[in-house]
Amino acid sequence: MPDFTEVAERIWVARYPWFDVNVTLVGGERGLLVVDTHGSAAAAREVVDDVRRLGAGEVVGIVNTHWHFDHTFGNGTFRAAYDEVPIHAHENAVAELARWGERTRQRFADDPDDPHSEDVTATEIVLPDQTFSSARVLDLGDRAVELVYPGRGHTSGDLVVRVPDADALLAGDLVEESAPPYYNDDCWPMDWPLSLDIVLGLTTPASVVVPGHGAPVDREFVEVQRNEIGIVAETIRDLAGRGVPLEKALDAGEWPYPSERLGAAVARGYEQLPRSQKRLPLL
Numbered sequence: 480m481p482d483f484t485e486v487a488e489r490i491w492v493a494r495y496p497w498f499d500v501n502v503t504l505v506g507g508e509r510g511l512l513v514v515d516t517h518g519s520a521a522a523a524r525e526v527v528d529d530v531r532r533l534g535a536g537e538v539v540g541i542v543n544t545h546w547h548f549d550h551t552f553g554n555g556t557f558r559a560a561y562d563e564v565p566i567h568a569h570e571n572a573v574a575e576l577a578r579w580g581e582r583t584r585q586r587f588a589d590d591p592d593d594p595h596s597e598d599v600t601a602t603e604i605v606l607p608d609q610t611f612s613s614a615r616v617l618d619l620g621d622r623a624v625e626l627v628y629p630g631r632g633h634t635s636g637d638l639v640v641r642v643p644d645a646d647a648l649l650a651g652d653l654v655e656e657s658a659p660p661y662y663n664d665d666c667w668p669m670d671w672p673l674s675l676d677i678v679l680g681l682t683t684p685a686s687v688v689v690p691g692h693g694a695p696v697d698r699e700f701v702e703v704q705r706n707e708i709g710i711v712a713e714t715i716r717d718l719a720g721r722g723v724p725l726e727k728a729l730d731a732g733e734w735p736y737p738s739e740r741l742g743a744a745v746a747r748g749y750e751q752l753p754r755s756q757k758r759l760p761l762l
């Protein structure tokens with residue numbers, strides 16, 4: 480039973496073993512903002528119990544850092560527990576959850592041996608109802624919380640949450656601590672490093688950065704990960720530029736992460752480099 484731990488002033492993080500995912504609370508005079516809601520209705524009921532046990536107030540708003548189910552499928556449970564509070568997300572994240580959420584549910588339905596199959600299958604997908612395109616400020620009374628869209632990366636709709644008075648930043652899955660960054664078939668590997676440059680611009684050397692998965696980190700950690708993600712992008716660009724076919728690219732590259740985790744990164748990168756398949760003739 481994970482506990483919420485205060486990592487910066489009135490910012491609490493609980494780290495759940497299933498997917499090693501973080502749920503974060505930001506406290507203000509008006510109440511709590513919950514950032515990400517875990518991966519099923521049942522999983523979120525545990526989170527709601529933990530929020531109540533912390534005793535820091537009532538949830539007045541929900542933020543989804545991106546559409547992936549381990550961050551959004553608890554939305555309905557929080558809505559039921561806290562009276563239809565608003566759910567904030569980037570506009571692309573809402574579109575992606577609407578388009579692909581059901582596919583995730585089906586994947587669990589098709590895998591009855593997964594211990595979470597029943598929970599996820601029984602979960603109602605609840606879409607965020609408050610969207611924005613570049614930035615939005617949420618007023619918690621004595622505290623302003625900024626939602627910022629730094630550009631595409633882990634998905635097309637990842638936001639970061641900045642709490643300026645606490646010098647804290649919740650990075651969602653644009654940053655991961657307990658595993659390499661997760662490239663799936665909805666990722667934007669060529670844009671990701673540039674989006675992280677914007678995220679870095681929102682931090683100071685003293686910032687506390689909460690990743691989507693794993694322990695809180697500092698700016699230096701994010702700089703190192705930005706460089707590794709940059710190497711992935713540059714390697715894809717180099718391989719494509721030299722005309723290495725997609726099927727050979729994974730073996731031909733030297734990667735900062737295990738290559739078996741980068742199949743989707745390379746495939747998506749090749750797709751996103753418009754001229755990579757047809758090389759221009761050399762003059």
Ligand SMILES: [Zn+2]
Pocket residue numbers: 545547633652661
């Ligand atoms: Zn994710």
